[in-house]
């Protein structure tokens with residue numbers, strides 16, 4: 137049962153948590169729990185109170201601003217939320233906004249598996265603390281040569297990974313989207329092998345730019361953008377940004393990725409934005425910023441070379457596409 141209390145994300149950081157109240161369930165992000173207990177009889181409170189996360193598309197509050205900002209015009213919310221790739225809801229750019237309209241992303245669980253000390257089935261609310269949310273404005277470059285600038289809301293992927301305590305065997309992180317053809321009608325057709333899967337090398341996942349995203353424009357993610365939880369890896373093509381994640385696995389070997397599986401000659405595991413390496417069927421040298429008329433040049437690593445180029449020292453990026 138849902139105990140209605142003040143929304144946890146509107147509370148002050150300095151409020152203190154009586155630890156004993158929260159022992160029943162695994163929860164490693166403790167700050168979000170703060171002060172819920174205030175005024176409640178101790179025994180009554182359970183983590184059910186955290187089912188109070190906003191619905192898809194609702195406002196979030198207390199988001200920390202950050203310096204991540206390319207200083208370019210933002211792509212308007214209407215465009216970001218209506219021009220989408222999400223094949224689980226159809227293959228057209230304007231399919232998901234309609235087909236995902238009633239997609240329910242609450243409640244939501246994420247399975248953590250593989251080489252780590254904290255595997256298990258986590259409630260979304262236990263994995264993501266509303267107190268730690270930050271906004272980051274990133275360039276978003278699809279392999280189809282269009283781009284946007286999006287104010288995402290989320291948390292550093294590295295912070296979440298650290299709390300899951302990966303072991304030395306964890307060389308990669310694999311992600312999986314929900315598999316449910318009832319709720320994701322696009323999965324009734326074999327346009328891709330379902331569920332959609334993606335992966336990062338561990339050092340890529342731990343790079344400070346990698347972002348576990350729960351919102352945009354100050355609101356929780358609309359379903360068509362991957363509610364309630366998706367990946368954003370700004371130096372890579374958009375397809376690495378897997379949506380509606382239900383499973384994260386730490387692996388020793390390179391995990392399969394959906395687009396590489398589907399067309400290995402066209403899409404590799406790395407998918408770093410690279411204006412010098414053409415897709416077999418089109419150039420990647422330029423991009424159309426949604427809402428603009430003239431194409432603009434595409435930047436190496438989507439403009440994030442300074443932060444990430446070192447990850448690929450010694451690798452032939454024409455081979456490791």
Ligand SMILES: Nc1nc2c(c(=O)[nH]1)N[C@H]1C(S)=C(S)[C@@H](COP(=O)(O)O)O[C@H]1N2
Pocket residue numbers: 216219220221222223224276277278279313332360361362373374375376377378379380
């Ligand atoms: N599960 C899943 N994730 C996905 C996709 C998809 O079809 N299914 N499309 C990818 C592609 S190709 C892009 S460009 C981005 C688009 O994200 P956006 O709609 O939020 O702009 O999502 C990526 N994540």
Ligand SMILES: [Mo]
Pocket residue numbers: 221277278279280373374375
């Ligand atoms: Mo894409």
